[in-house]
Amino acid sequence: MRQRALVVLAGLVMAGLAVPANAEMQCRASRELLDVGNPLDIARTAVADDRELRIVALGSSSTQGYGASNPQFAYPAQLKMKLEAAMPGVTIHVWNKGVGGQDAEEMIARMKTDVKPEHAHLVVWQVGTNSAIRRTPLDKFAEKLRAGIDLGQSLGANFVMMNLQYVPAVVALPDEEEYARVMSDVAKEKHVGLFNRFAIMRSWYNDGMPYAQFVTNDGLHLNDFGQKCIGKLLSMAILEKVNPKRLTGGANTPH
Amino acid sequence: MEAAAPPYLVPGRDLRLDFFRGLALWFIFLDHIPNNVVSWLTVRNYGFSDATEIFVFISGYTAVIAYSRMMLREGWPRAASRIYRRVWQLYVAHILLFVAFTAQIAYVSISRNTPELIEEMQLLGLGENPYRAILEAALLKYRPVNLDVLPLYIVLLAGFPLALPGLLRWPYFVIGLSLVVYAVTLHFDWNLPGYPDDKVWFFNPMAWQVVFYSGAVLAVVAADLSRLDRWRQLVTVLAVLYLLFAAFIALSWQYNSLERLIPDWLARQIYPIDKTNLDVLRFVHFLSLAWLVRLTVRPNARFLKWRLFDPIRRCGEHSLQIFCLGTFLAVTAQIIVAYYEDSIVSQLAVSLAGLAIMCLAAYGASWFKAGPPAKGFVA
Numbered sequence: 001m002r003q004r005a006l007v008v009l010a011g012l013v014m015a016g017l018a019v020p021a022n023a024e025m026q027c028r029a030s031r032e033l034l035d036v037g038n039p040l041d042i043a044r045t046a047v048a049d050d051r052e053l054r055i056v057a058l059g060s061s062s063t064q065g066y067g068a069s070n071p072q073f074a075y076p077a078q079l080k081m082k083l084e085a086a087m088p089g090v091t092i093h094v095w096n097k098g099v100g101g102q103d104a105e106e107m108i109a110r111m112k113t114d115v116k117p118e119h120a121h122l123v124v125w126q127v128g129t130n131s132a133i134r135r136t137p138l139d140k141f142a143e144k145l146r147a148g149i150d151l152g153q154s155l156g157a158n159f160v161m162m163n164l165q166y167v168p169a170v171v172a173l174p175d176e177e178e179y180a181r182v183m184s185d186v187a188k189e190k191h192v193g194l195f196n197r198f199a200i201m202r203s204w205y206n207d208g209m210p211y212a213q214f215v216t217n218d219g220l221h222l223n224d225f226g227q228k229c230i231g232k233l234l235s236m237a238i239l240e241k242v243n244p245k246r247l248t249g250g251a252n253t254p255h
Numbered sequence: 256m257e258a259a260a261p262p263y264l265v266p267g268r269d270l271r272l273d274f275f276r277g278l279a280l281w282f283i284f285l286d287h288i289p290n291n292v293v294s295w296l297t298v299r300n301y302g303f304s305d306a307t308e309i310f311v312f313i314s315g316y317t318a319v320i321a322y323s324r325m326m327l328r329e330g331w332p333r334a335a336s337r338i339y340r341r342v343w344q345l346y347v348a349h350i351l352l353f354v355a356f357t358a359q360i361a362y363v364s365i366s367r368n369t370p371e372l373i374e375e376m377q378l379l380g381l382g383e384n385p386y387r388a389i390l391e392a393a394l395l396k397y398r399p400v401n402l403d404v405l406p407l408y409i410v411l412l413a414g415f416p417l418a419l420p421g422l423l424r425w426p427y428f429v430i431g432l433s434l435v436v437y438a439v440t441l442h443f444d445w446n447l448p449g450y451p452d453d454k455v456w457f458f459n460p461m462a463w464q465v466v467f468y469s470g471a472v473l474a475v476v477a478a479d480l481s482r483l484d485r486w487r488q489l490v491t492v493l494a495v496l497y498l499l500f501a502a503f504i505a506l507s508w509q510y511n512s513l514e515r516l517i518p519d520w521l522a523r524q525i526y527p528i529d530k531t532n533l534d535v536l537r538f539v540h541f542l543s544l545a546w547l548v549r550l551t552v553r554p555n556a557r558f559l560k561w562r563l564f565d566p567i568r569r570c571g572e573h574s575l576q577i578f579c580l581g582t583f584l585a586v587t588a589q590i591i592v593a594y595y596e597d598s599i600v601s602q603l604a605v606s607l608a609g610l611a612i613m614c615l616a617a618y619g620a621s622w623f624k625a626g627p628p629a630k631g632f633v634a
Binding site: 169 | 290523
């Protein structure tokens with residue numbers, strides 16, 4: 001009898017702790033964090049001259065949308081929706097080429113088959129997390145990134161790398177920031193864009209946003225909110241470069 | 256040693272099965288509505304495992320109860336035929352659910368002029384290549400949004416006739432084999448192929464079978480569990496400690512202040528807590544819960560018969576229908592919340608309305624199953 005009462009009591013205490021959870025916080029990031037650091041000239045010319053923007057999202061499970069309750073919530077589909085809304089009259093294509101579990105090397109192997117046929121103006125390359133989890137040596141990781149960018153750029157596209165997600169499973173790694181740093185270095189060296197997802201999501205966390213709001217229960221993948229928010233912020237980062245006129249003073253100005 | 260009859264030979268219904276399965280169905284419905292404030296009542300917020308484990312475990316347990324007596328009485332071929340008839344029913348239900356689910360979204364897309372909503376609810380793959388998607392749906396490889404549980408159950412039950420004779424004769428061998436398959440699957444990262452081509456099954460049947468067979472084996476050897484009672488206090492203390500640990504971790508996802516207390520070396524051991532391949536942390540969490548339920552809820556516990564809980568038990572009795580209905584209604588709820596307003600009131604309203612509809616359907620199914628009233632009653 002006493003045992004049962006204890007179980008009930010424990011349950012009530014936990015429920016009491018959990019229910020008044022933080023109210024949902026807004027999706028946002030500072031303007032500096034959204035600067036991809038590259039003019040994305042090919043994409044900008046395509047928008048200006050051809051009224052068309054062809055984007056390939058190459059990546060792993062984040063790109064595929066594992067953890068979202070609907071594939072349409074994955075950031076590539078969200079990116080398409082946001083770009084279409086922001087640039088009426090411009091035809092937007094976004095191909096989702098995310099395959100769960102893959103690291104840099106496996107994705108390079110797909111560049112020819114998955115990226116080339118779409119004649120993309122812009123490749124968003126989401127990479128780094130699986131390499132960090134598998135403890136790929138940093139110099140080998142950098143080498144793979146360079147090889148991938150060279151191969152991709154030979155296909156005539158701008159590049160924006162998207163780095164690791166800031167989630168418990170990644171933060172717990174001993175050297176996750178090293179992988180993020182290598183990506184920044186390679187981006188500078190190769191003159192490609194970098195969407196600093198790691199720093200953006202860390203700013204959410206440091207602003208007091210609980211993991212439950214943007215991560216699934218597995219502690220690794222983005223949930224609906226996380227995916228949608230990354231899609232929205234990525235669209236803002238791309239618009240800033242591709243269609244700068246729209247943003248000055250517009251409603252979409254990041255705060 | 257007194258030979259207590261194994262549960263599968265005990266006549267009468269174990270009310271715990273209907274009750275907890277009904278509860279799991281309620282939880283699955285509530286958890287399938289995104290950002291639902293009512294889903295705070297469900298287990299997944301207080302630990303690693305969720306309603307899926309409860310549902311799969313009870314499915315294994317009841318499969319033994321339903322088919323073992325038949326096998327002993329009428330032979331394996333008849334029992335196997337009955338199991339495959341059930342598999343067929345599940346398959347038909349899944350396909351029907353797929354059609355109803357898709358039709359619901361198509362209806363909203365066509366009748367409402369709300370492009371954002373339409374695009375959000377669109378089923379990727381179906382619009383791009385409908386013929387291929389229909390084929391892949393029939394093969395269970397294409398399972399859009401939330402339609403993952405029934406295919407898992409179908410695959411598990413389809414393999415069950417092969418295991419049934421062994422289960423009754425050598426239950427410990429079967430659970431050993433099941434654990435080996437689980438371990439090997441985790442080690443080699445096996446899974447079944449999905450659609451689109453690079454996807455796999457969200458619930459990996461080769462991993463999740465271990466929950467199903469844990470339930471099945473316990474239906475055979477439940478009496479042996481009393482041997483564990485020698486270490487009852489130790490097991491209980493360990494289970495409670497583990498549940499508290501899991502609850503702490505789960506709460507840390509809500510409170511960054513708690514999260515900062517977790518050292519990196521510990522977090523490295525914990526994460527990721529894989530759902531697709533049934534992380535060991537989830538499995539142990541479920542077993543700990545099941546142990547406490549065994550201790551605290553007897554098969555004939557009085558509260559199980561309370562009228563208050565009658566709706567939950569009814570839902571558990573008609574689990575297939577209620578599961579399908581719940582999955583369908585969860586999308587309805589999602590659409591309503593997204594279309595009209597996303598507030599605590601609307602979440603509460605759609606949650607309660609959905610549960611009410613599920614219960615009504617369960618009572619209807621009971622009424623129908625009972626057949627016409629006896630003649631003497633009229634006279």
